[in-house]
Amino acid sequence: MTVDSAPIREAVIVGAGIAGIGMAARLRRAGIRDFLVLERAERVGGTWRDNVYPGVACDIPSHLYEYSFRPKPDWSRRFAPGAELLEYLDATVVAEGVEAHLRLGAALERAEWMEERGCWLLRTSTGTVRSRVLVMAAGRLSEPRMPDVAGLDGFAGPVAHSAMWTAPELEGRSVGVVGTGASAVQLVPELAGRAARLIVFQRTPAWVLPREDAAYAPAEPRPSRRELAAQAEGLFAARLRGSPEAAALARRAREHLHRQVADEELRRHLAPTAEIGCKRAVFSDRFYPALARDDVTLEASALAGIADDGRTAAAASGAQYRLDALILATGFETVRPPFARLIRARRRSLDEHWRDGMTSYASVVVSGFPNLFVLDGPNAALGHHSAFEVIEAQIDYVLGALEHLRRHGGTLEVSPEAEAAYTTRIERMAARTVWAAGCGNRYVDPRSGRLTVIWPERASRFRALNGRFHPAPFLGAAARR
Numbered sequence: 001m002t003v004d005s006a007p008i009r010e011a012v013i014v015g016a017g018i019a020g021i022g023m024a025a026r027l028r029r030a031g032i033r034d035f036l037v038l039e040r041a042e043r044v045g046g047t048w049r050d051n052v053y054p055g056v057a058c059d060i061p062s063h064l065y066e067y068s069f070r071p072k073p074d075w076s077r078r079f080a081p082g083a084e085l086l087e088y089l090d091a092t093v094v095a096e097g098v099e100a101h102l103r104l105g106a107a108l109e110r111a112e113w114m115e116e117r118g119c120w121l122l123r124t125s126t127g128t129v130r131s132r133v134l135v136m137a138a139g140r141l142s143e144p145r146m147p148d149v150a151g152l153d154g155f156a157g158p159v160a161h162s163a164m165w166t167a168p169e170l171e172g173r174s175v176g177v178v179g180t181g182a183s184a185v186q187l188v189p190e191l192a193g194r195a196a197r198l199i200v201f202q203r204t205p206a207w208v209l210p211r212e213d214a215a216y217a218p219a220e221p222r223p224s225r226r227e228l229a230a231q232a233e234g235l236f237a238a239r240l241r242g243s244p245e246a247a248a249l250a251r252r253a254r255e256h257l258h259r260q261v262a263d264e265e266l267r268r269h270l271a272p273t274a275e276i277g278c279k280r281a282v283f284s285d286r287f288y289p290a291l292a293r294d295d296v297t298l299e300a301s302a303l304a305g306i307a308d309d310g311r312t313a314a315a316a317s318g319a320q321y322r323l324d325a326l327i328l329a330t331g332f333e334t335v336r337p338p339f340a341r342l343i344r345a346r347r348r349s350l351d352e353h354w355r356d357g358m359t360s361y362a363s364v365v366v367s368g369f370p371n372l373f374v375l376d377g378p379n380a381a382l383g384h385h386s387a388f389e390v391i392e393a394q395i396d397y398v399l400g401a402l403e404h405l406r407r408h409g410g411t412l413e414v415s416p417e418a419e420a421a422y423t424t425r426i427e428r429m430a431a432r433t434v435w436a437a438g439c440g441n442r443y444v445d446p447r448s449g450r451l452t453v454i455w456p457e458r459a460s461r462f463r464a465l466n467g468r469f470h471p472a473p474f475l476g477a478a479a480r481r
Helices: 018-029 082-095 182-191 225-239 244-260 264-270 287-291 338-342 387-408 416-430 459-466
Strands: 008-014 035-039 102-104 108-114 119-124 127-136 159-161 174-178 197-201 296-299 303-306 312-315 320-322 325-328 343-345 372-374
Touching: 008 018, 008 119, 018 035, 018 082, 018 387, 035 127, 108 338, 127 387, 174 182, 174 320, 182 197, 182 287, 197 312, 225 244, 225 459, 244 264, 244 287, 264 287, 264 296, 287 296, 338 343, 372 387, 387 459
Parallel strands: 008 035, 008 127, 035 102, 108 343, 127 372, 159 325, 174 197, 174 325, 197 296
Antiparallel strands: 108 119, 119 127, 303 312, 312 320
């Protein structure tokens, strides 16, 4: 069968994580069956498939970390472990009939808009597909970020990124952990005591808040999702620069540090200097006690290089450590998603369109790229609430756009003016938040200095602005109907 004779699908979704599975489930519930879900891995699950390091768990209350259309009343803990979250996603795929639409092991290699056909041509590792609509659901936590460390490639021992965990042998060895962010605070307590010696390289001290996790007793009443959502929304005030709520949150974190770390020198190295929330705050009741162990050393500077012997790690402070293994808890590529290089329309890639940082309209559509919808992309992350809140609003938007296309035909291409106005609106909202405080976080694009990852308002505001499709900002007579 030639490319031109291949059927044109109504929609193709790239990625089978939270966003992709949710989009597929809602398409089926809307009666739409002519779609595919392309997933490069051999199973679904996204970040919860890839992140299987010891201690991995959600840092959002479990009852907020679920689809509203498929509640799970029997979460085992207040903060569910990664394996349970993956089980939930697997069960959703089966219960919602998504299995029939999956094409696993199908990595996207190129997606090009065919102007004359009015469809997307997708070349994958398993063949070619055509589709009227392309939904990118690759997510922000899919491409591990590797640190720029001189000599790292020459390290003689095992090297494992937290998102590509290979369970290296650690017992009786000297192990270095690079990073003190969200993954590290879960991982370090699990490794302490297993390794003969643990060296934790800290570039910037993180704000650490109490986690207060607990298992639910079998007959224990579960919390109300509505109440938890209201509590989460209330946390946004602490993301406003200079707010009383931010000051109260900082006090709580400092009290947590003083309560758990008795050693004054260690406490001094762990005390954050950036405004709370500018970089991602983390939650743990075990991280500080792990650092206080005799067999754990906090190196209060970044890993700077690996010596020619392949074993000696040099810190930015000048200290040197003989290491047998390295664990990289260095996060993900967030401001410049690699998938953008694969998407082209009118001889231009999405990466080129985003050369000064990601832009969009409604955090879903991009000018110059017809019938393309990006989930969990530009300004679609939350710093105070569950990712499900934004993703479900985006899914509603895409469903409205598909209904419009079904009724009126043609294509949907948002105007450059609408995208520019939305970008300006984001900049105005962002200016009052802690994410614009200049701490060097991974939410702000270094090329433009714009906040391009986080939604700088409450989740309810996102849904009010972006949870429903409106044709007015789109080009063409069909879009204006």
